[in-house]
Amino acid sequence: MAALVVGAVAYTANVVPIWEGIREYFADSSAPMDFVLYSNYERQVDALLAGHVDVAWNTNLAYLRTVGLTGGTCRALAQRDTDVTFKTVLVAREGSGLHGLESVRGQRLALGSKDSGQARILPIKFLADAGISLDDVRPVIFDSDVGKHGDTGRSELDALQAVLGDEADVAALGITTWQQLKQAGELGVEEVWTSPDYCHCNFTALASLDDDRAEAWTSHLLAMDWDVPEHRRILELEGLTRWVRPQLEGYRSLEEAMREQAIPLTW
Amino acid sequence: MTTAGPDQVRSARRAQLSIRLVDVVGRLAAGTTTLVPVESPAEVEVVDTWCRGTGNSVLAVHPDAVEVYRGRLSDLDSILPPDRMPGRRLWLYTNFHCNLACDYCCVSSSPKADPRVLGVDSVAALVTEAGEAGATELFLTGGEPLMHPAIAEVVAICTTAAPTVMLTNAMLFRGARLRALDSMPREALTLQVSLDSATPDLHDRHRGAGTWARAVEGIRTAREMGFTVRIAMTVASRAGGEEVEVERFAATLGIRPGQLVVRHIAKEGEATQGIVLTRATLVPEVCATADGIWWHPVGATDEAMRVSADLLPLRPTIEAIREEYLGYRRRGDVLAASFPCA
Incomplete structure (x- = not known):
């Protein structure tokens, strides 16, 4: 054959x-x-x-x-x-007081590449479903490794770095990147919201x-x-x-x- | 303005370390390494924890960086067959003096050599510990083991514990030594006799005039006494095809096919030429002498091959040997993976 x-x-x-x-x-x-x-x-x-x-x-x-x-x-x-159980996780600095999608309204939201389902397209969709448009947040965009559809995780790391550097309040990460990051232990970063599976x-x-x-x-x-x-x-x-x-x-x-x-x- | 507390500083540093690990190690090709800078032992622990959780490995810890290997490092079980696992075989140098002074002897044995006899009590303790650590084969060598003052007792201890091979030049099968030999069990003991060639020339050149004929006579005697005998030939090179001749000759002495061990001359002891061996390039075979525990019997007088000056406890030394060898193999795999020729 x-x-x-x-x-x-x-x-x-x-x-x-x-x-x-x-x-x-x-x-x-x-x-x-x-x-x-x-x-x-x-x-x-x-x-x-x-x-x-x-x-x-x-x-x-x-x-x-x-x-x-x-x-x-x-x-x-x-x-x-x-x-089949992929998710998007919104994270913020520990103690930020942010919990749930509604708390993201008005925050600086770090999003990944325009072709990343987990770090850009779906977070915007989930927010919209909750009645929060991009005009209701202050987007901080990281368009890195476009063409890879978020596979490298580069834009997610940039987004998290922005949160740690106080350039953003919330970052959108794919679950695999978030799980890998957490393997190092307590990061001083906590989950604000986790999406349904997709x-x-x-x-x-x-x-x-x-x-x-x-x-x-x-x-x-x-x-x-x-x-x-x-x-x-x-x-x-x-x-x-x-x-x-x-x-x-x-x-x-x-x-x-x-x-x-x-x-x-x-x- | 608020100042970050120590916990927050630690978390922030850990977060940076984590981002670096996900980024750098994530992009690393499987089987290659990268150095991740660290500032404290706690950060080494963070890197190690992260590696364990993500299917990667710490290859080495340097003073200011951790060397991370992309993927899981192989373990000894996947590198060596079970019967070659360090500790499965225990070699015992019963003594170092010998009736011969071979020009390639890897431990410089001779009639004048300091005997450095391994006592019966030490043999018993070593064999017991080796058994507990998983040893399934014992080897007695020297020097000439039959010159050990209590060799029959040594053999009895060993053969009671595990199948045993005694290396001998088969030239001392007379008088009290013949009686000692005769007292040894036939079932659990194999005699490994040195015979370097199918005719006297080469053998006698290395071992002394007339030694080939006496070794052959000894092989016949041992066979007649009912011992299992195998032959070990030591060669400078396998290119000459001498082993085929020796195997044919061995058959005429009643030695079964496959009972021929071929060893290369190693540049150790008396040998001025031969294969250069180091701990990094030699699969270890745990070896005890009166002077300590050694990496391999071929280097049992080479200080660089001594693993411990203490005979006991044996088990931690076996573990240390395994760990060290695994490190060499892992490092070798990494070098092989990162040293393309074009």
């Missing part, structure tokens, strides 16, 4: 060992694969639509852009377990991908096992404990946010 070609964005150097490891894992399966790396998600979505790759490892924003550009015919194959990345394929090929590849992916050391090394680098079937309802909030904020399908 011809190798399935998977696209991924090279947002860190570790993308290479991750995908080399996954390719090796698939080598002896009935669904061998290869991979191609892109410098940003826009290029990757273009490549998927052009048929250069069979499957794209997409962020939530890249997936929804693909949904929009294919008229909803594309499909998601699998996600990380950590993708979905992050998934493997996206076009409708033209043969069902049997897609299922063979997906089934083998889902069989990766945390208890197998060679698998665990890859899973740990990619930030999951197991692959799961997609849960598409978790994209609804971002889909609405893109519509409400008129986020373009391409730029």
Whole structure:
């Protein structure tokens, strides 16, 4: 069987060992694969639509852009377990007295890159749902690593730095960045509000991908096992404990946010 | 204006450290390292805690920085097969004097060497502790072990505890020593006899005229007495193919196939040429002599290979050896990962 070609964005150097490891894992399966790396998600979505790759490892924003550009015919194959319980956390300095979304009104709010679902698009959506528009806060924007859709976490760290440097009162962080930061212990920073769960990345394929090929590849992916050391090394680098079937309802909030904020399908 | 209290300062510093770790280590390629500046032992602890919680590792702590490794460091279980785990084998130098003075002897044994006999009580204590620490094989070497004044007692202690190999030149199987040999168990004991070549020339050149013939005679005697015998040949190079000849010759003596150990000459002791070995480049095999615990029997007179001057307690010394070796291997992996040739 011809190798399935998977696209991924090279947002860190570790993308290479991750995908080399996954390719090796698939080598002896009935669904061998290869991979191609892109410098940003826009290029990757273009490549998927052009048929250069069979499957794209997409962020939530890249997936929804693909949904929009294919008229909803594309499909998601699998996600990380950590993708289906993604959250945004608003944090402030300990003792700030800020608790809950309403307390953010009028504050200096540090937001991340314009293409980061967790650090910019969804925080604005969640505030809007609570009746707080951007005019009701004082935004402090960090547009860093645009094209990576927030994968590097750079803009989130900049936002937190702004809070610590008293240039902002509240920062919007993705749950994974926040959890990593907290591993160092007490930071003098506390959660103001935590969002409902939403979905992050998934493997996206076009409708033209043969069902049997897609299922063979997906089934083998889902069989990766945390208890197998060679698998665990890859899973740990990619930030999951197991692959799961997609849960598409978790994209609804971002889909609405893109519509409400008129986020373009391409730029 | 308010002044930040000590707790707030600590939290602020920890937050900066945390941001730096997420940023710098997060971008680091797996298997590479970075130095994270620290200002106090408490900050070392913060970095260590963060690493443990995020699947990364502290490789080394320097005076003003912590060296962080991206990913989990391998442990010894993943590096060495179970039977090569330091401590699984215990070597005992029963004594250092010998009836021969081989020109490549790694511990300079000879008839004139200070015997430095390992006492029976020490042997018993070492074997007991080694067993508790997981030793499953014991090796007796020297010098010539048969010159130990109580070798039969030493062998009895060892073979009661674990399968034992006694290295010998097989040239002293006469009189009281033959009777001592005969008293030894056949089941749990293997005799490893040195034989460097299939014909006398090479063997005698290193070990003395007439030694090959006497060693062969000793092998026959031991076999007739019902001992399991294996042969160890020491070579400068494996390029000559001499081991094939020795294996063929060994078969004529009734030695089973596969019972041939080939060792390289190491630049230790009397050897002026040979492989240069260091603790960093040698898989340790815990070794006890009357002078202490050593990294490996091949370096049992090389001060750089001495791990402890104290024979006991043995267990912490085994742990220290494992830890040190793991450090070398981890460092080696990092160097290998960061030293591309092009």
